Amino acid sequence: MNSGLQALALFAGSPAGAILLALGQAIVVVCVCFDMVRALAVPRSHRRYVANTVFTTLAWPSVLISAVIVLIQAASGTWQNVAAGVFVMVMVIFRWRHGGDEDNWWKGKGKKLATWFRNQTASRSAAAPAAA
Numbered sequence: 110m111n112s113g114l115q116a117l118a119l120f121a122g123s124p125a126g127a128i129l130l131a132l133g134q135a136i137v138v139v140c141v142c143f144d145m146v147r148a149l150a151v152p153r154s155h156r157r158y159v160a161n162t163v164f165t166t167l168a169w170p171s172v173l174i175s176a177v178i179v180l181i182q183a184a185s186g187t188w189q190n191v192a193a194g195v196f197v198m199v200m201v202i203f204r205w206r207h208g209g210d211e212d213n214w215w216k217g218k219g220k221k222l223a224t225w226f227r228n229q230t231a232s233r234s235a236a237a238p239a240a241a
Contacts, residue, residue: 114184121181130181133174137197140167144204161208168205172198 120126143163150157175198182190 114180117181118184121185130178133178136167137171137174137201140164140171140201141197143167144201144208147208164208165205168201171201172205175201 121130140163143160147157147160147164150160175194179191179194179198182188182194
């Protein structure tokens, strides 16, 4: 086993690593639960809007957390947990990329945030004060 993976597996077994893993898994569970609420809620309702916003916000961190957990489990040699973790990760990615509903706060925010960022970083040409 690679020494870096061994160190990662040892850290995951420590109390601090166990707490971080538990918090990460809690984020993944919250993401999956909000996906279920999103799937069962009435389209264009406030409940679906909130659930879709939370799911869309937590999907990317959930995929990263699941990937780290799968890597730790692979380093530890628990292959059943690796298979379950890969399944959860693929399910979240699939629901995130193919969930055709755009009922969330993030819809259209990419262009708005890019425009805001461009305006904030644009060089401002202030006229020099006139000498009196």
